[in-house]
Amino acid sequence: MNEVIEPNLGETLVFWICGGLAVVGALGMVISRKAVHSALWIALTMINLAILYVANSAPFLGMVQVVVYTGAVMMLFLFVLMVVGVDSSDSLIETIKGQRVAALLLGVGLTIMLVAGLGAGLSGAGTIGLDAANAADGGNVQGLARLMFSDYIIAFQATGALLITAAVGAMVLTHREYWQPRKSQRELSQDRFTDGGHPGNKPSPGVYARHNAVDTPALLPDGSTSAISIPAPLRARDDARAIDVNDITNVRRLTEGESE
Amino acid sequence: MSGSQFGLFGNDPWWLVIGKSVAVFGLLVLLTLFTIWWERRVVSRMQNRIGPNRVGPFGLLQSLMDGFKLAFKEEILPKSAHVGVYWIAPVISATAAFVAFAVIPFGPTVSIFGVETPLQLTDFPVSVLYVLAIASIGVYGLVLAGWASGSTYPLLGGLRSTAQVISYEIAMGLSFVGVFLYAGSMSTSEIVIAQEPIWYAVILLPSFLIYVTSMVGETNRAPFDLPEAEGELVGGFHTEYSSLKFALFFLAEYINMVTVSALATTLFLGGYLAPWPLSLWESANTGWWPVLWWLIKVQLFIFLFIWLRATLPRMRYDQFMKFGWKILIPISIVWIFIIAIARLFRDSVSVTNTQLLVGGAIVIAVLLIGSWLFQLRADKRDAAAELELDERRARPFDANAGGYPVPPLPGERFEYTSRRAMAAGTVATTTVAVAAPETTNEEAPDA
Numbered sequence: 001m002n003e004v005i006e007p008n009l010g011e012t013l014v015f016w017i018c019g020g021l022a023v024v025g026a027l028g029m030v031i032s033r034k035a036v037h038s039a040l041w042i043a044l045t046m047i048n049l050a051i052l053y054v055a056n057s058a059p060f061l062g063m064v065q066v067v068v069y070t071g072a073v074m075m076l077f078l079f080v081l082m083v084v085g086v087d088s089s090d091s092l093i094e095t096i097k098g099q100r101v102a103a104l105l106l107g108v109g110l111t112i113m114l115v116a117g118l119g120a121g122l123s124g125a126g127t128i129g130l131d132a133a134n135a136a137d138g139g140n141v142q143g144l145a146r147l148m149f150s151d152y153i154i155a156f157q158a159t160g161a162l163l164i165t166a167a168v169g170a171m172v173l174t175h176r177e178y179w180q181p182r183k184s185q186r187e188l189s190q191d192r193f194t195d196g197g198h199p200g201n202k203p204s205p206g207v208y209a210r211h212n213a214v215d216t217p218a219l220l221p222d223g224s225t226s227a228i229s230i231p232a233p234l235r236a237r238d239d240a241r242a243i244d245v246n247d248i249t250n251v252r253r254l255t256e257g258e259s260e
Numbered sequence: 261m262s263g264s265q266f267g268l269f270g271n272d273p274w275w276l277v278i279g280k281s282v283a284v285f286g287l288l289v290l291l292t293l294f295t296i297w298w299e300r301r302v303v304s305r306m307q308n309r310i311g312p313n314r315v316g317p318f319g320l321l322q323s324l325m326d327g328f329k330l331a332f333k334e335e336i337l338p339k340s341a342h343v344g345v346y347w348i349a350p351v352i353s354a355t356a357a358f359v360a361f362a363v364i365p366f367g368p369t370v371s372i373f374g375v376e377t378p379l380q381l382t383d384f385p386v387s388v389l390y391v392l393a394i395a396s397i398g399v400y401g402l403v404l405a406g407w408a409s410g411s412t413y414p415l416l417g418g419l420r421s422t423a424q425v426i427s428y429e430i431a432m433g434l435s436f437v438g439v440f441l442y443a444g445s446m447s448t449s450e451i452v453i454a455q456e457p458i459w460y461a462v463i464l465l466p467s468f469l470i471y472v473t474s475m476v477g478e479t480n481r482a483p484f485d486l487p488e489a490e491g492e493l494v495g496g497f498h499t500e501y502s503s504l505k506f507a508l509f510f511l512a513e514y515i516n517m518v519t520v521s522a523l524a525t526t527l528f529l530g531g532y533l534a535p536w537p538l539s540l541w542e543s544a545n546t547g548w549w550p551v552l553w554w555l556i557k558v559q560l561f562i563f564l565f566i567w568l569r570a571t572l573p574r575m576r577y578d579q580f581m582k583f584g585w586k587i588l589i590p591i592s593i594v595w596i597f598i599i600a601i602a603r604l605f606r607d608s609v610s611v612t613n614t615q616l617l618v619g620g621a622i623v624i625a626v627l628l629i630g631s632w633l634f635q636l637r638a639d640k641r642d643a644a645a646e647l648e649l650d651e652r653r654a655r656p657f658d659a660n661a662g663g664y665p666v667p668p669l670p671g672e673r674f675e676y677t678s679r680r681a682m683a684a685g686t687v688a689t690t691t692v693a694v695a696a697p698e699t700t701n702e703e704a705p706d707a
Contacts (some may be wrong), residue, residue: 034342036407037344037346040345040400040404043400047397050393059384059386060385060386060389061384063389063390063392063393064389066393066394066397067389067392067393067396067429067433070393070396070424071393071395071396071397072396072400072426072429072431073394075396075399075400075422075426076426077422078422079403079419080424082403082407082415082419083419084416112387122673139385140385140386141385141386141446144499202415207680214455214685245490
């Protein structure tokens with residue numbers, strides 16, 4: 001049996017504060033009605049677990065926990081929740097009969113199994129701490145690196161391959177094929193300024209006392225209509241509304257100051 | 261958890277720990293006030309203006325007065341805000357900003373009231389990762405502010421900031437790897453000491469450039485200030501914030517600027533070590549002098565931030581993301597590959613520099629030939645695609661190809677029928693090439 005290290009006061013305090021907060025976060029995650037609140041509670045749990053890892057001489061694991069889980073995974077969850085807009089209007093009606101009872105039973109069962117299993121496994125073991133293991137390779141990070149790149153290299157590579165497959169799969173699923181190369185900003189601006197292009201905003205459709213539909217072309221100062229003021233599909237179908245010549249001459253007369 | 265190399269850390273008496281914490285806090289607040297004034301003055305100079313010059317000597321107290329004004333302003337709580345989260349968002353932002361500074365070394369070991377102590381609040385084996393971790397918690401402040409405001413522009417700003425910070429954090433983390441490989445450590449104080457003969461900005465120049473780029477993206481500063489782009493999103497994530505809560509976001513932004521500048525100094529510019537001509541003076545790296553060198557280097561980075569803001573226009577969002585994912589990250593990975601291989605050969609395999617260079621030349625030659633062959637294939641494919649497009653232009657469009665109503669493919673010509681003409685009984689058709697640019701010349705009057 002190894003020498004048993006008793007935790008000091010600081011360690012005990014950290015354990016009870018962070019452990020308590022982690023449990024509060026877990027409960028809050030289950031109880032919250034809003035999905036975003038649940039995500040925040042679980043972030044609290046993750047951060048407290050990270051502090052516990054650091055307190056237990058595993059600083060690298062603690063930091064990676066925060067960067068990867070709190071910073072990236074949870075953040076993507078939040079991202080999706082915000083984009084999709086899952087809100088408190090979620091239905092709380094059971095869709096599968098007996099779902100709650102089954103979940104409760106399984107939860108209680110898992111708790112009993114974990115407590116019993118871990119209790120039986122660890123009751124006589126005592127604590128030896130990580131100091132000896134960390135010192136063996138000159139530090140926590142070095143020790144982890146040695147294990148990961150020697151003894152567990154296959155598991156490490158397999159996990160990496162799995163993650164990359166998942167990432168590539170996601171990209172393939174969302175991939176969109178372009179029929180022709182997209183125009184670059186340079187080509188777009190060349191189109192805008194060369195022959196037939198229009199560098200500025202196009203004029204909006206004409207709005208008159210009689211018509212305010214988009215197929216009404218705007219009038220130019222000389223009384224002619226501006227073809228580019230109506231949407232391209234309407235123009236293509238030759239569906240622009242005709243303007244009454246009398247209207248135009250009337251307007252011109254008025255603007256030229258002829259009183260009636 | 262102090263290892264052998266961290267002997268002096270974690271052994272400070274309680275009053276020194278409190279003293280250091282207060283000093284770091286005070287320094288950050290003062291630097292924020294100074295940076296705001298400095299930024300306004302420098303930007304003014306660059307725009308041929310004078311800038312704040314009324315309150316105090318050279319207007320130095322301007323930002324202090326602005327801070328007071330901000331704190332006494334009316335606080336407006338939007339009706340649709342999610343109150344709890346709305347309150348906690350600025351707190352998360354500001355706290356994370358302050359806390360990240362705990363591992364930045366200001367100077368070597370000095371004696372304070374008879375106690376030998378390093379000029380650094382604390383340090384541990386993974387303190388650079390700690391800064392990354394705190395930064396990723398700080399993002400929660402922005403995202404939650406955006407969501408909790410219950411309004412569209414803040415939400416969009418919050419989402420942008422998430423995407424932006426996560427993307428640029430990857431490039432940032434990859435730029436650290438080179439430093440870790442060379443220093444053999446992730447602790448800030450050891451990285452500074454490891455740069456004693458030569459700074460990493462010199463030997464790891466690509467890493468340094470990538471870090472400088474991604475630190476601007478990480479702090480949401482111009483030209484990467486898309487989460488609060490005024491032209492598109494009003495104020496972005498803090499649109500609905502006012503008074504002291506807005507002040508906290510403001511504070512957090514400037515402290516983050518100082519933090520990433522300090523981290524850049526620590527990792528790449530030799531931290532508190534004296535720069536070259538000064539390092540010839542023997543006592544340049546002892547006592548309290550290094551704090552001055554540190555401060556000058558940090559101010560250089562802050563000046564760079566201000567300079568960028570005054571010079572560059574804001575990037576477009578899609579180009580910005582493309583830049584991060586398709587340029588910065590691949591370059592970082594290739595660069596890490598190169599230095600890892602180079603170090604492996606130098607450390608464990610006995611190769612001379614000549615052999616290393618010849619090997620490198622062969623690899624580059626293979627890559628060049630490979631990319632040339634790849635380009636040949638791509639050209640052939642493009643030519644085939646062009647041929648297909650021509651073919652399609654030649655044949656008439658079948659709107660019911662395969663038994664389903666389908667839109668025209670690029671190049672296919674589609675015949676529209678004028679509804680007005682159909683109604684009038686005179687059916688006229690107009691042929692339009694869908695992919696061709698619209699002709700936008702003014703046409704003759706209709707009437």
